[in-house]
Amino acid sequence: MYTAYFEKKVFKFKQPSGTSRGILTEKHAWFIYLKNNDYTKIGVGECSIIPGLSPDFIDFKSYEEKVNDVCNNINFYLAHLDELVHFPSILFGVEQALLSIQTDEKELFFDTAFTRKEVGIPINGLIWMGSPEFMAQQIEDKLIEGYRCLKLKIGAIDFQEELNILRGIRNRFSASEIELRVDANGAFSVVDALYKLDQLSKLDLHSIEQPIKQGQINHMAVLCKNTPLPIALDEELIGVVGKENKFNLLKEIQPQYIILKPSLHGGICGSKEWIEVASKLAIPWWMTSALESNVGLNLIAQFASTFENSLPQGLGTGSLYVENTIPHSVVRNGELYFI
Secondary structure, eight states: OEEEEEEEEEEEEEEEEEEEEEEEEEEEEEEEEEEEOSSSHHHHHHHHEOOOTTTTTTTTTHHHHHHHHHHHHHHHHHOOGGTTOOOOOHHHHHHHHHHHHHTTTOOOOOOTTTTTTTTOEEEEEEEEEEHHHHHHHHHHHHHHHHOOOEEEEHHHHOOOHHHHHHHHHHHHHHHHTOOOEOTTTTBTTTTHHHHHHHHHHHTOEEEOOOOOOOOOHHHHHHHHHHHHSSSEEEEGTTTSSSHHHHHHHHHHHSSEEEEEEETTTTTHHHHHHHHHHHHHOOOOOEEEEEEEEEHHHHHHHHTTTTSSOSSSSBBOOOTSSSSSSOOSSSETTEEEEEO
């Protein structure tokens, strides 16, 4: 039998971070602490949300009430994790707390080459939206830090300016030297999406995430069929529950890639389902954080390392905040290493 309680924390971004959905200045997270009867170990799991994106977040009051309900009835929810399928960020926190209490103080969830400190995980360097000058400075910083894969948020400033920024990188580095990914966060309209994909494809990009808003399945299927640039689904996967529904969605759209964020896409168990379904359809994937603190990032990185996946993952978010939790990993030359 277990008891549980929670603590809320607000993390401040070191600098305002722009997406097509707006500017992020802070990140809210609820930490679930799990205790066993003899109090020999306290497990911790992070429930982290992104307003406007997390399917289980309507407002702070109702979300915290749900976290409190889970803590008050923790043994029921541990025995019935399926009751949390529509609350993926809370499900992730519960899954992590349970894994955490079963480990020692090193929070070693999985035995992999990564956690044995034998290899690093290649990751992308995240470039936030902003003025061309701001984006250019971020790019220079990431190149100096040794990144070989950059992911640029696009869709908030003038499209031609974004093309110019990407063209500037490509003029200096070939696709074999620097892999470029872009993330539109659904910013393109159905009308102009194919034109913009064509323009972007001329710059030897690796892929684009979610070019149009989720929920337009027929339009997305047509785009994926005709696109000159590989498309990766991200937001499109949010809220899809059950292996059969996941299979049907991917089979209908036939994306070139999918991207998994456990806090958005069904926790650890739901992400495993996505990977199983994608494998059946021969759709490659990679995993990213949903801007969790180092607590959540630790589990996501370890979980990702349990699969044989050579694609750069989106796990370079540990340095976003003014005051983060204690890190379990460090970035060196564009790779994440367990410490």
